[in-house]
Amino acid sequence: MEVQSLGLVITVSFLVLCGLASAVPSGNQxxxxxxxxxxxxxxxxxxxxxxxNEGVSAIVPPRPKGEWVSMRCEVRPGPEFILRRYKFHSDSSFSLHQFFYTDDQCRHPAYSLKIRGTIALGQQSWVVSGATEAEYHVSKVTMVVYDETFGRTLRSQVNRTCPGFFSSSNDVLELYQRYVIVDWEQESTFTECTEAMDFAMHELQIVRQEFHSEFNTGIAKFVSWEELFLGDIHTDRKQRMYYRPRAYQPPLRKYQANCSFCQLIHNTEEFNPPLLPARTExxxxxxxxxxxxxxxxxxxxxxxxxxxxxxxxxxxxxxxxxxxxxxxxxxxxxxxxxxxxxxxxxxxxxxxxxxxxxxxxxxxxxxxxxxxxxxxxxxxxxxxxxxxxxxxxxxxxxxxxxxxxxxxxxxxxxxxxxxxxxxxxxxxxxxxxxxxxxxxxxxxxxxxxxxxxxxxGVNPLIDITVTYENNEENSGTRLRTCYALQTLVWCLWICIYLLRH
Structure with a gap:
């Protein structure tokens, strides 16, 4: 009788404890x-x-002189896959290369644009805190096509907006041939047909420059670099030519000889587009x-x-x-x-x-x-x-x-x-x-x-599956544990009862 009472007490106790555990409120935590x-x-x-912003300082006003490059294959609205290599000179002129690709790894070039012009920095922006406003003038834009399929599509697209702009008798643009898209440098010649290409350089309307420094544990010393932020691109391509930036694109990094990724883009030009190494998907x-x-x-x-x-x-x-x-x-x-x-x-x-x-x-x-x-x-x-x-x-x-x-x-x-x-x-x-x-x-x-x-949490780059705790899972785990404990108690009680009888 004593053993039966003890078993009953233990069983009830476990059930009560389990009930309390599963009834813990999971509301607003x-x-x-x-x-x-x-x-x-x-x-x-x-x-x-x-x-x-540990290790980060703004350079005000910006000093963009030098060469700046993309740090990954960038994805613009469209989508467009692009690498940028921008050079700003001490006389306020610039020479910008934009390399466009057909793939998200920037391994298959479609075409490139080379943009020349001038930029003048102005006052602090009233639109984007921390940015500097700028005015720019594009004097010449040339294009080189690398992909035949893209060349055929682009020729048809541009000629619908600007009839006869590409006057070649072929239905595809010549590969690795320079085409003039904008030319204000020749006084007697005016060429511009950019609307069909959704071309605009309004990203130059706001500029922010940052200096970064951090301790690299691998080499046990501080490393530093500079980043250049330019204006964002409208997510609706139809609005791109009329949009004034209110945010930034991914930053460009100032070229450094010890930057291995920078070297992939450094000194490339319109007849030698950069090709990034394949990366794991x-x-x-x-x-x-x-x-x-x-x-x-x-x-x-x-x-x-x-x-x-x-x-x-x-x-x-x-x-x-x-x-x-x-x-x-x-x-x-x-x-x-x-x-x-x-x-x-x-x-x-x-x-x-x-x-x-x-x-x-x-x-x-x-x-x-x-x-x-x-x-x-x-x-x-x-x-x-x-x-x-x-x-x-x-x-x-x-x-x-x-x-x-x-x-x-x-x-x-x-x-x-x-x-x-x-x-x-x-x-x-x-x-x-x-x-x-x-x-x-x-x-x-x-x-x-x-x-x-x-x-x-678990590194998602490796194939490991874990179960994260959440209220429903916790509740289920508690319930299963309670059933297991209850079964164990009943088994012990039966064994003791049989031994005594």
Missing amino acids: LDSHIVRALSESECGAQMRRLQG YQVSLRSEWVSTRCEVRKIHFVIRHLVFHNNYTWEGYFFYFRDPMCQHPVYSIYVKGAHSDGTMSEIVTGGTEFEFVTSQMWVTPKNSEEVVKFNKNDDDCGAAGSWRLNQPQEVTGTGGCSVIGITLPHTESELMRMEQGRDGKALLFNRERPTDGDLSLEKPTSYQSPLRHCA
């Missing part, structure tokens, strides 16, 4: 999420470095944690991102917004949760994978007194009006998002992603460039924004 995001992890350390694996690689510019603010992906197709995002290009003066932060689809290879952008992302929950935290006032003036369409407090997060799911910052919930958007290995060996995750006009519902994205770096 925002505080713990933010603590984890800012914890002493590699992700948190990287965000703190970005918030202080990685399947996009949405797992682990990722953090920004730099203080990223948006239309009005600057942002640092931290994204967390789980194995059950759910995700979390932390977005910290700032008013300055060094990410030192916070404005507000948002925390979002949602789900995403499985990925499918893009039929538009080679090397890209398309996803559907749904954002279903959101919390907003004002980070300065001005933002508190602004949020408190809302008409109950951004949390509860009048209830906002400094550094106090408030959920805005119930009000359908937050009109103050222009986000409605729930919302679905198409994503374009790709993954590659960075030069430091860590995985980089690229996701879609934000639409220039802000409308996420338009055509599918065809270009990327600044990459995120892998900062926690």
Whole structure:
């Protein structure tokens, strides 16, 4: 009787404990999420470095004299795959080479443009904080075609807009022959037919130059380099010729003899386009944690991102917004949760994978007194009006998002992603460039924004499958454990009972 009572007590105790464990509330744990995001992890350390812009200083006014090159095969809206080699001279003139490719690895050249002209730097930009405005003049543009299929398409496309511009009797442009697209250098001759090619150099309208320095553990010394940021390209190609930049393209790096990637592009020219070595193609694996690689510019603010992906197709995002290009003066932060689809290879952008992302929950935290006032003036369409407090997060799911910052919930958007290995060996995750006009519902994205770096969790570059903890998985694990313990207790009780009888 005593043994039976003991077995019953143990069994009930385990069931009670298991029940309590599985009943632990999993509701709004925002505080713990933010603590984890800012914890002493590699992700948190990287965000703190970005918030202080450790090792980064702006060069004001910019001094662009010298040679600047792309640091990867860049993907422009369209899509267009491009490498840039820009030279700025001490007399304010420039000679710019743009090499376009048919593939996302920049191994199969399509055509190139050589652009000559002058640039004059002006005042600090009122549109993009930290940038310098500039005026430019293009005097001559020449083109060389390398790909026969592209040459045939381009000739037909340009001649529809500018009849007879390419007067060759052949239906394809001659390969490795120089064609003049714009010529203002000859007073007696005017040639221009750029609209059919969506050609514009408005990227020269804003300029930012940065000096970077960091300690390289591999060689045990500090290394430094310079980066040049030029204006972004409108995500709608039809608007490209009329768009004034409000953000940046990927930065160009100043040529250094000890930069191996720079050497691949250095001294190439229109009859000798650069060919990048083949790189490993990685399947996009949405797992682990990722953090920004730099203080990223948006239309009005600057942002640092931290994204967390789980194995059950759910995700979390932390977005910290700032008013300055060094990410030192916070404005507000948002925390979002949602789900995403499985990925499918893009039929538009080679090397890209398309996803559907749904954002279903959101919390907003004002980070300065001005933002508190602004949020408190809302008409109950951004949390509860009048209830906002400094550094106090408030959920805005119930009000359908937050009109103050222009986000409605729930919302679905198409994503374009790709993954590659960075030069430091860590995985980089690229996701879609934000639409220039802000409308996420338009055509599918065809270009990327600044990459995120892998900062926690299993390395996605190797084929290892793990199960991330989440509320549903934890609950299931607890339940299975409880059943196992209950079975073990009953077995022990039966054994003792049989021994005694």
